[in-house]
């Protein structure tokens with residue numbers, strides 16, 4: 001199958017219309033959102049949703065998010081109104097917040113992977129909403145990467161993974177946030193299953209109290225049940241091995257430099273992903289700049305594309321960790337998963 005790339009440019013409606021033709025016929029379309037690129041299909045059509053799992057090589061017990069163009073469209077997908085839904089939607093939609101609540105009858109099993117809940121979000125991207133509106137159905141979409149790889153934040157990343165597997169990519173340029181949406185469950189005490197650009201602090205300001213799922217910063221223990229099925233799988237991993245060191249800039253740089261030198265002696269090709277604060281301490285070792293620790297949102301937006309870039313240059317990616325306040329939590333969640341939790345805290 002030939003994969004066509006359609007530039008969104010300044011006509012998101014035309015891009016949405018081109019994508020909707022394929023969606024209505026049961027096909028797959030990759031499209032930009034403000035978080036990462038999604039791989040979309042008609043979310044009310046089970047066999048169309050199955051094609052997403054096939055194209056990504058995704059385990060079919062991992063449920064998908066339904067994307068809507070209007071707030072009101074979310075309520076058809078849930079069995080009743082979730083607690084706090086109105087205030088959360090008014091505050092954060094359109095935007096990078098996914099809400100989970102009990103599903104309604106129109107949601108196919110393929111979307112929820114057999115769970116009794118469904119995840120819904122309204123993306124803050126004109127081409128995405130034009131695609132959903134023109135399709136006339138909610139769009140089921142995971143991130144548009146091969147299962148296990150870093151999520152795509154540019155159309156070229158989608159093409160790297162999906163060339164020949166899907167008919168169309170809508171190219172809307174680089175994604176603003178570069179990490180996937182915050183996933184919040186509303187079936188009990190509001191609980192963050194996956195952190196994102198809508199932070200715990202922002203949610204607490206609206207809800208009062210928010211819990212964090214256990215597995216956000218640590219691997220699931222033996223016998224522990226994943227709050228979100230996606231959390232049990234290997235994730236965001238480039239081919240290179242990723243190692244993380246968390247500490248003050250100078251100490252982290254000294255430890256990462258020692259690891260770098262050891263890997264070099266062993267004949268491996270290491271590369272360092274550094275913050276601005278630690279950059280002066282790496283000497284002439286090969287370093288890529290992630291950004292400043294003062295701005296974890298920018299670190300988030302660069303992480304996945306940097307992992308893909310460094311994968312071409314390195315066998316080992318040595319990366320600094322940061323604190324978990326604000327969007328630091330989303331950064332550390334993705335980084336630790338891409339490292340398979342190989343991390344040292346100094």
Ligand code: TXA
Pocket residue numbers: 033035036037038039062063064065096098100112115117118119123141142143144179180181182183193194227228229230231
């Ligand atoms: O920003 C995003 O959320 C992107 C864009 C395309 O919207 N989508 C995305 O989808 O990241 P995906 O499939 O890569 O991640 C969805 C996550 C998975 O970890 C999945 O297990 C979880 O949400 N999830 C979906 N439905 C769920 C449910 N009913 N209960 C618990 N977790 C659920």
Ligand code: MG
Pocket residue numbers: 142143151
């Ligand atoms: Mg994903």
